Structures are given as C-alpha cells and as structure tokens.
Amino acid sequence: MVNVPANAENQPDSIRAGAVEAAAGQPGGQNTARVPGGPAELDQVGPRLKAVLQAARYHGVELDPAEFRSATAVPTAADLSEWAQNAGMWSRAVRIRWSHLLRFQDAGPVVLLFSDGGAGLLTGASAERNIVFLKSADAPEDGEAIAVDELRLSQVWTGDAVMLRATRSQVAADAPFTLHWLTQLVRLESRPLRDIAIASFTLSVLTILPPLIVMTLVNKVLQFNSISTLVLLSAIIAVVFAYETLLGHARRLIINVVGARLDTKLQLHVFSRLLRLPLDYFERHPAGETMYHLAQVYRIREFLTGKLLSTFLDLITLCVLLPVMFYINATLAWVVVACGVVILLIILAFLKPLRRRYQRVVEAETWKSAAIGETVVGIKTVKALGLEPQRKALWDERVAEAGKARLAFGQLASWPQTLVTPIERLMVLGTMLIGAYLAMNDRSGYMVGSLFAFMMISQRVAQPLVGLARLVEDYEEVGAAIGEAASVLNRPLEASSNSIGLRPKLVGEVKFSDLTFSYIGTKTPALDRISFDIPAGSMFGIVGRSGSGKSTVARLLQGINRDYSGFLKLDGVDLKEINLRHLRQGLGVVLQDNFLFRGSIRDNIIAGRPGLTLSDAMRAAHLAGAQEFIERMPNGYDTYIEEGSPNLSGGQKQRLAIARALIHDPTILILDEATSALDPESEAIVSANLMRIATGRTMIIVSHRLASLTECDQILVMEQGKVLDVAPHAVLLERCPLYRQLWAQQNRHLDGHQGRPVAVLPRLV
Known part of the structure; x- marks a missing residue:
C-alpha cells in the first residue's frame, strides 16, 4: 500500500x-x-x-x-x-x-x-x-x-x-552510413546550430562597424578635426568590442558542445554497428584493416565539427560582407569575387586526379595497418618462432608503399596550392593597388576612407572565399573516408535478427534434417545433407577427422551461419526463426581457445551478468573444477587477469571459460574441443565433473579425444561433412570402422606393445 x-x-x-x-x-x-x-x-x-x-x-x-x-x-x-x-x-x-x-x-x-x-x-x-x-x-x-x-x-x-x-522498420541505427545519414545526424542539433547561426550573423554585422568607423574617422575626424565625433566613435568601438568578445565566447562554447555531442553519437553508432557485424566478417578481414577503416570516422567527425562548420559560419559572414563591399566600391568588390571564382575553378580541375591518387594512399595505408595489427595479435607466435626479421621486412615494404603513395598524392596536391597562392595575394594586395589608383583620381576626398574600410573588409572576405574553395578539396578526402568506414559499417548486420524472431522456451531438443551448408568461396559443402537428432537433456558427442565438419555443426547451432539449406530445429522451431539474442542466452559455449578480458577472475566468470554475486561465481567455478586453483591464488576471486592471461596456464583459462559458460545455467552447453588444450590433470578434473555439469541440460561435446566421450548417450561420427553413424560408444566400436580406427590410434599404448624398437647403438671398431 x-x-x-x-x-x-x-x-x-x-x-x-x-x-x-x-x-x-x-x-x-x-x-x-x-x-x-x-x-x-x-x-x-x-x-x-x-x-x-x-x-x-x-x-x-x-x-x-x-x-x-x-x-x-x-x-x-x-x-x-x-x-x-x-x-x-x-x-x-x-x-x-x-x-x-x-x-x-x-x-x-x-x-x-x-x-x-x-x-x-x-x-x-x-x-x-x-x-x-x-x-x-x-x-x-x-x-x-x-x-x-x-x-x-x-x-x-x-x-x-x-x-x-x-x-520501426527503419531506424537511424540501421540506416546506411552515408553522407546523407551524417547530414541527418547534424540536423538533430538544429537548435544549437540555430543559436550558432544567429550568433555568427550578429558577429558578421558587428564586423562591418569597425571598417565603417575607420572610414568615418578618416573622412570626418581627420578632415574636419571633430573631437566630439572621435569620442563618440571611441565609445561605439568599446561597446562593439566588448559585445563581440562575449558573443564570440558564447559561440565557441556552443560549437564545442555540438562537436562533443556529434562525436559521442558517432562513436556510439560505430561501436554498436561493429558489435552487430557477423563473426565471419572478422574471420575474413584482418583486425588492423578493420581498425584503420573505422579510424576514418574521426576524420569525418573533424570535418563535420571543424572545417565544414567553420566554413558554414564563414559563409554567413560572406553573405553579410559582400553587399557592404559592393556598397563601398563595386569595382574592387568584383575583383575579389573574380579571384574567388578562379581559385574554385583551379581546385575543381584537380579533383579527379587527386581522387585517384588518394585512393592509392587508402589502399597502401590499409595494408600497412593490417600488417601491424596482425603482428600485434600474433606477437606470441612472432617471438616463439623468431619471426622478427620477416615481420620487419614486411613492415618496411608496407611503409615504403604507403610513403610512396602519400608522396605522389602530396606532390599533386601542392599544385593547386601553388596556383592559388598568387591569386590570394592579388585578392588583397591587388585590390589595394587598384584602390590607390582610384583614390588618386577621386576629387571628392572620400575615396581614401572608403579604401581603408574596403581593405579591412576584404581581408575578412578573402578567407571565406578561399575556405569555400578548399572545402571542395577536403570533401574528396572525407568522401573517401566515408567510403572506407562504410565498407565496414554498411555490411549486413547479424543483430538485425535481434529485434525480430521467436522467443520460445528452450528445452534442449535439437534436430538436423537433410541440412547442407557451404562456406563462402568454397564449392565443396562443409556439411552434406546431414540428419540426426539430439534428445533434450542428453550428452551428445561429435567426433571425426580434421575437416569433417564437427565445429561447423557447433557454429550452426550458435546461429553464426544461417545460410544453409534443409532444416535445423530447436525444440521443434526452425533456428532461423528464433531471435538470435534469445538463442545465445540459452546457450553456453566453450571453445578450444577462449579469450579472457582484463579484470578480476570474478568479473570474467560473471561477465555480462551484473545481477550475479560472488557466491554464483564460486558455484560455477566449483562445477567447472576451477575453484581449487582460484583459492590458491594470492587474491582469490579478485586476482587480476592481464590482457592475454599471462598469469594463467592453458588449463586454468579453459576451466574459467567453462565456469563462465555455466554461470547463467544454459539449457544447451556446447564444448567445442574444450578439453583438447588441457593437461591430463585438468582434463581429468573436467571429465570428472561432466556428469554433474550435464545434469538438467543438453550437452554437446565436439572432441577428437574419444576417451572424453565414452559417457555420452550418443556419439555422432562424421567424415567429409557426412554422417557415418550415430550410436553409443560400445556400439560404435563394433559397427563403425572409422570410430574403431580412431579409438585404436588413440589407445594403442594400452594394447601391450612397447612401442618402436630402440635403435642399436653404434660401436667403435
């Protein structure tokens, strides 16, 4: 109540x-x-x-x-x-x-x-x-x-x-990453942008007053020695300067806020799209390449909140000052406009060649980033095999290619600047010379003041005209950056199925019916019309030679790949119709090589489950056989794990991964070669707990070690993507030649032979 x-x-x-x-x-x-x-x-x-x-x-x-x-x-x-x-x-x-x-x-x-x-x-x-x-x-x-x-x-x-x-059917997060999308993102800040425009317009009006005051000062004060006019002009200048200072400070603050908000929205959008990309994208693209492409977003952000915004504000100034310039002196104003048009034409003439050269820079930088990313990810292998010279040679080659491409782009890009520089000078100094000539022929005496005022205004107008022309050049680079980022962000999203799909209560019954699946770029199917059933609550083993399709079965069950033919049903519901998030929250997966995040052991076990407590982590660790070694560590469950887990052995990492998979009590637990990297002691601990782990859930064990599958209710034997047999261990030993052969190969040390004969030692004659 x-x-x-x-x-x-x-x-x-x-x-x-x-x-x-x-x-x-x-x-x-x-x-x-x-x-x-x-x-x-x-x-x-x-x-x-x-x-x-x-x-x-x-x-x-x-x-x-x-x-x-x-x-x-x-x-x-x-x-x-x-x-x-x-x-x-x-x-x-x-x-x-x-x-x-x-x-x-x-x-x-x-x-x-x-x-x-x-x-x-x-x-x-x-x-x-x-x-x-x-x-x-x-x-x-x-x-x-x-x-x-x-x-x-x-x-x-x-x-x-x-x-x-x-x-809704089309939300901003799902829209393609294009310039139009970026424009819509900027339009969401319409209110602060309106305030910035008003402030910029006011500042532009204020910039007119000093030149007009100077013109009045020359034409009135100096010519007629009017002290009262001088005092009045001084007061006006003081007020204008104070107001301009405060208004400029407010405008800069608003610009910073808008820039920070746009930056935040961009970063959130990029990371969200990155997480929603399918796993096969990351398997087919180097990490360095992906990171380089996504880094181009920051160049786009700098363009939006830097050059584009400043040029937009300068255009407001230009719209205010140009009419004043024509009012002061139309001849000099036309000279300034003509110089701006010539600068624009020069830059437009170089756009296509610059675009081609810059594309080469992008390709070279992508390969360079891929090389360094691959080296960092595989640094353990590089150190273990002594591959430093080979990796350095590859890096030198990639750096040379990138440097050559950038040099060629820079040499071509310097030509527009070279041609534009004298025109910029003409825009300022040329108008002064022409104005001086006009002033000498002016009999009214007012041309001198007008010339001073025009020179002050023309300096402010020249910068927006040049900036507008160079904005076109910058847009080419930003357009290329948008294309690079879009090559990653606009790929089909795996998480598009997160907002749709059925959410059935998972029991754990799995059924493959005439299922065929092929990886992209291969003609031979990884799975060829396989059919088998996994009853709910059973232990199910999958064995076979390397490349037989064992891990592919596990990938399909996780929804990593959905472009298969045939049927894969979970509790009678086609897996393609099940919501991906709902599916994976009902699964626990342990791989052969598991990644542990930086943080404590407890944080890694309860990763992504903030509602769970230390007692939940201890229960999962006990079930996975990890509690014993955790309690021996200096800080127990608060022991900090560094990147790469150097302070843990392979067996300890694997048992923590199993505990992490068990923490949310999954309906289906998939062990994909989970014990292959364990030492005999760790494997014995995990195997001893398998029956307890399997209680109340469906357990699917993919392994090449047949000894770990003997307690399974059914064992699936695969060969070249096909199902050879499905039966318990004892039955397979009798009727499946491949299973019997694999068992004999792994257990030949138990058949009484002593191994190969010892070589005869050589004798000195």
Missing part, C-alpha cells in the same frame, strides 16, 4: 484508495516468476516488471522475465529500459514532469515508477480536466484506468518513467 499523507485524509476514501493505491500497484504483492540472476526479493520488483510486460504486450512484443538483469534490489528505469532494448524494442528511461504527462493523450502506455518500488501504466490524459489515467501493474489487461490529479500522483511519483514502443 502507498502511504498517503495526512492532508489527503479529507479526500473521499474511494478516490484516495482507487486513484493512489491502485495506481501504485502492490509492491509487496507476490510474483511467482523467477528471474535467474536477478534480485533475490522479486516481490519488490514484481510490479515494475509487470508494468513493462504489459506495455510491451500492448505493442505486440512479448518480453521474457528470465532475460531481466538488475544490479539493485529494485530495478531502476535504466534497467527496465535496457531489458526492453535487448528484446528489440525502442525504449528510453526518462524523468518527466506533470505537464509532459498531459501531452500523452493518444500515445501508448507509459510506465511510471513510484517511489515505493511500485509502478503503474499511464494510459491517457486530459489536459482540459488536468488529470491522467492510470492502471495498476497488477490490474487485468481489460481493467479500467483510474483518473488521478497532480496532487495525488505527486504523493507516490517523483518523475521517473520508462517509454517504450516497437521498433
């Missing part, structure tokens, strides 16, 4: 109980849903979860409470918003006022979070009556909403809310 202040006692009981308590819901009510990894006391968070569930259901999206994660006992608006976003919805955690609520007259439900941990659904509003309509989170979906005014709502609500809706 919501505590009602004493001043509400005068209200009728029906209004107070119905409008306030029903709106707040029953935070202490029971919630039978279990949230793995979430807060322990679900009766406190129940109403908030229910409210978001109902709001999502209104938009046709069914959220899964099992996917909710929260680091606090009562979920915050950010936790709930992230939950909805992970399910593919658009959602925002906001803090709004009563006046904003009155605008939601025809919008969908908005989740209001109450101060006591409860929640309610805003279903409508009436600005005329100054009320909103709320439903309790525990109320039935067809229940009626209750009218609540601002006073009553303020007793339980402080402004926290969650807005959510279904994603």
Whole structure:
C-alpha cells in the first residue's frame, strides 16, 4: 500500500484508495516468476516488471522475465529500459514532469515508477480536466484506468518513467552510413546550430562597424578635426568590442558542445554497428584493416565539427560582407569575387586526379595497418618462432608503399596550392593597388576612407572565399573516408535478427534434417545433407577427422551461419526463426581457445551478468573444477587477469571459460574441443565433473579425444561433412570402422606393445 499523507485524509476514501493505491500497484504483492540472476526479493520488483510486460504486450512484443538483469534490489528505469532494448524494442528511461504527462493523450502506455518500488501504466490524459489515467501493474489487461490529479500522483511519483514502443522498420541505427545519414545526424542539433547561426550573423554585422568607423574617422575626424565625433566613435568601438568578445565566447562554447555531442553519437553508432557485424566478417578481414577503416570516422567527425562548420559560419559572414563591399566600391568588390571564382575553378580541375591518387594512399595505408595489427595479435607466435626479421621486412615494404603513395598524392596536391597562392595575394594586395589608383583620381576626398574600410573588409572576405574553395578539396578526402568506414559499417548486420524472431522456451531438443551448408568461396559443402537428432537433456558427442565438419555443426547451432539449406530445429522451431539474442542466452559455449578480458577472475566468470554475486561465481567455478586453483591464488576471486592471461596456464583459462559458460545455467552447453588444450590433470578434473555439469541440460561435446566421450548417450561420427553413424560408444566400436580406427590410434599404448624398437647403438671398431 502507498502511504498517503495526512492532508489527503479529507479526500473521499474511494478516490484516495482507487486513484493512489491502485495506481501504485502492490509492491509487496507476490510474483511467482523467477528471474535467474536477478534480485533475490522479486516481490519488490514484481510490479515494475509487470508494468513493462504489459506495455510491451500492448505493442505486440512479448518480453521474457528470465532475460531481466538488475544490479539493485529494485530495478531502476535504466534497467527496465535496457531489458526492453535487448528484446528489440525502442525504449528510453526518462524523468518527466506533470505537464509532459498531459501531452500523452493518444500515445501508448507509459510506465511510471513510484517511489515505493511500485509502478503503474499511464494510459491517457486530459489536459482540459488536468488529470491522467492510470492502471495498476497488477490490474487485468481489460481493467479500467483510474483518473488521478497532480496532487495525488505527486504523493507516490517523483518523475521517473520508462517509454517504450516497437521498433520501426527503419531506424537511424540501421540506416546506411552515408553522407546523407551524417547530414541527418547534424540536423538533430538544429537548435544549437540555430543559436550558432544567429550568433555568427550578429558577429558578421558587428564586423562591418569597425571598417565603417575607420572610414568615418578618416573622412570626418581627420578632415574636419571633430573631437566630439572621435569620442563618440571611441565609445561605439568599446561597446562593439566588448559585445563581440562575449558573443564570440558564447559561440565557441556552443560549437564545442555540438562537436562533443556529434562525436559521442558517432562513436556510439560505430561501436554498436561493429558489435552487430557477423563473426565471419572478422574471420575474413584482418583486425588492423578493420581498425584503420573505422579510424576514418574521426576524420569525418573533424570535418563535420571543424572545417565544414567553420566554413558554414564563414559563409554567413560572406553573405553579410559582400553587399557592404559592393556598397563601398563595386569595382574592387568584383575583383575579389573574380579571384574567388578562379581559385574554385583551379581546385575543381584537380579533383579527379587527386581522387585517384588518394585512393592509392587508402589502399597502401590499409595494408600497412593490417600488417601491424596482425603482428600485434600474433606477437606470441612472432617471438616463439623468431619471426622478427620477416615481420620487419614486411613492415618496411608496407611503409615504403604507403610513403610512396602519400608522396605522389602530396606532390599533386601542392599544385593547386601553388596556383592559388598568387591569386590570394592579388585578392588583397591587388585590390589595394587598384584602390590607390582610384583614390588618386577621386576629387571628392572620400575615396581614401572608403579604401581603408574596403581593405579591412576584404581581408575578412578573402578567407571565406578561399575556405569555400578548399572545402571542395577536403570533401574528396572525407568522401573517401566515408567510403572506407562504410565498407565496414554498411555490411549486413547479424543483430538485425535481434529485434525480430521467436522467443520460445528452450528445452534442449535439437534436430538436423537433410541440412547442407557451404562456406563462402568454397564449392565443396562443409556439411552434406546431414540428419540426426539430439534428445533434450542428453550428452551428445561429435567426433571425426580434421575437416569433417564437427565445429561447423557447433557454429550452426550458435546461429553464426544461417545460410544453409534443409532444416535445423530447436525444440521443434526452425533456428532461423528464433531471435538470435534469445538463442545465445540459452546457450553456453566453450571453445578450444577462449579469450579472457582484463579484470578480476570474478568479473570474467560473471561477465555480462551484473545481477550475479560472488557466491554464483564460486558455484560455477566449483562445477567447472576451477575453484581449487582460484583459492590458491594470492587474491582469490579478485586476482587480476592481464590482457592475454599471462598469469594463467592453458588449463586454468579453459576451466574459467567453462565456469563462465555455466554461470547463467544454459539449457544447451556446447564444448567445442574444450578439453583438447588441457593437461591430463585438468582434463581429468573436467571429465570428472561432466556428469554433474550435464545434469538438467543438453550437452554437446565436439572432441577428437574419444576417451572424453565414452559417457555420452550418443556419439555422432562424421567424415567429409557426412554422417557415418550415430550410436553409443560400445556400439560404435563394433559397427563403425572409422570410430574403431580412431579409438585404436588413440589407445594403442594400452594394447601391450612397447612401442618402436630402440635403435642399436653404434660401436667403435
């Protein structure tokens, strides 16, 4: 129940109980849903979860409470918003006022979070009556909403809310990375850009005053010795300078804010797209190449917030100053404009050659970045095999190619600058000479002051004209940078399936039916019309020679590759129809070579699961056989792991990876050659725990060590992408020649032979 202040006692009981308590819901009510990894006391968070569930259901999206994660006992608006976003919805955690609520007259439900941990659904509003309509989170979906005014709502609500809706067919995050997309991104900052434009226009007007004051000073003060006019002009100059200083400071601050916001949005967008790229992209492209292409985003950002914005502001100045120049002296103004046009024509003439030369620079720099990235990633192999001379020779070659390409580009790019420089000088000095000639032939005596004023204005006009011409040249480089970044960011996104797809409750039954799959660029299928079943809750082994397709089966189960023919069903649902995030949250995967992040052992075990505690990490470590060596470490579960895990052995890394896969209690656990890198002691520990690990889940073990598969319910034998046999270990030894051969090869030390004979020692004659 919501505590009602004493001043509400005068209200009728029906209004107070119905409008306030029903709106707040029953935070202490029971919630039978279990949230793995979430807060322990679900009766406190129940109403908030229910409210978001109902709001999502209104938009046709069914959220899964099992996917909710929260680091606090009562979920915050950010936790709930992230939950909805992970399910593919658009959602925002906001803090709004009563006046904003009155605008939601025809919008969908908005989740209001109450101060006591409860929640309610805003279903409508009436600005005329100054009320909103709320439903309790525990109320039935067809229940009626209750009218609540601002006073009553303020007793339980402080402004926290969650807005959510279904994603639209085309959102900004999914739009192609192009110049048009960047332009739309800049347009989102229309309000500060408008302020910048107003400030720039005002500053441009102010720049006119000093030249006009100088012209008046020469023509009036010096000619007629007017002290009063001089004093007045001095006061005007002081005011203008003070105002110009303050306005310029404000404009620079706004520009910095806009630049920071654009930079932040770009970086968030780039990293989000990078995470959503499919795994096969990273397998086919060097890390250095990808990083170099993405680094071009920063050049784009500098162009948008630097040269482009400054040129735009200069154009405002140009639009103000050009009419004044023509007013002062049309002849000199036409000279300035003609010089600007000639500069533009010179730069346009060099655009295509510069574009071709710059493309060579891009290719050379890409290969150079790929070389250094490959060396850094494989530095252990380089050191172990003594490959430093070979890698240095490769680096020298790539650096020479990049330097040659940059030199050729620089030599060609210097020609426009060489040709433009004298025209820039003519624009300033030429107008002064022509103006001096005109002043000598002027009998009115006012030409001298006009010449001074024109010279001051022309210096300010020359820079925008030259900057506008050079902007075209800069755009070519930025256009190439956009193409490089787009070559990565505009690839088909794996996460496009995150916002769609079914979310069935996973039990663990897997069925392959006449499935064929080929990798890109190969004609021979990796899997050729394979068919087999994996019952739910069983231990299933997969063996075969190298290249037989064992790991490909595991990749397909993870949804890494979906372009197969035939059927792969999980609990009777085609895997292509299942939401990718939902699928992978139900899987636990341990690879042969696992990556551990920088951080403590505990952080690595509970990676991505902030709602879990140390006891959860200890339980998973015990199940994986990792608890014993963790407790021997100096800081236990707080032991820090460096990049590359140099302070851990291969067996210890593998057992931590198994613990990380078990932390969220997956329905299906895939061990893809997970024990092949273990020492005999570690493998024995893991194998001893396999039966406990497999309890209550489907376990799929891909291994070339047959001894680790003897306890499996079924073992699949593969050869050249085809299924040879599926049976338990004892049956396969009898009827499968390949399995029997592999078993004999791995266990020949048990057949009583002593191995190869010892060579006869040579004798001295």
